[in-house]
Amino acid sequence: MKEIRLHEGELNVMELLWSNKVLAAKDIAKIIKEYIGWEKNTTYTVINRLIDKGVIKREDPGFLCRASISKRAVQNIETKALLNKVYNGSLITFFSDYLKNQDLSRTEVMELERIISEQRF
Numbered sequence: 001m002k003e004i005r006l007h008e009g010e011l012n013v014m015e016l017l018w019s020n021k022v023l024a025a026k027d028i029a030k031i032i033k034e035y036i037g038w039e040k041n042t043t044y045t046v047i048n049r050l051i052d053k054g055v056i057k058r059e060d061p062g063f064l065c066r067a068s069i070s071k072r073a074v075q076n077i078e079t080k081a082l083l084n085k086v087y088n089g090s091l092i093t094f095f096s097d098y099l100k101n102q103d104l105s106r107t108e109v110m111e112l113e114r115i116i117s118e119q120r121f
Contacts, residue, residue: 024063029043
């Protein structure tokens with residue numbers, strides 16, 4: 001899959017679609033106006049950009065919008081990009097740095113150990 005990067009505003013629209021499955025563009029615009037304050041034209045511009053990127057499918061009648069990429073896929077892409085940008089792609093360096101600065105409970109440590117032990121080698 002082509003690496004698709006989404007900015008914060010685009011993620012706001014995608015969150016609505018991931019939680020609602022299908023929404024008309026006019027309904028997306030109303031919700032975004034209420035919670036973020038964007039005007040309808042701004043929301044439509046972002047929706048069209050997402051359609052051009054291939055992450056939203058438009059269905060007629062009613063300019064219905066549906067996500068064509070899962071939230072998990074976007075999370076994986078963004079996580080990989082962050083690791084590459086900040087940690088030179090090193091998962092070990094990230095976990096080492098991150099976990100050194102956390103006050104983990106015994107339960108959390110046990111859960112992390114369980115997750116690691118389930119990895120196939």
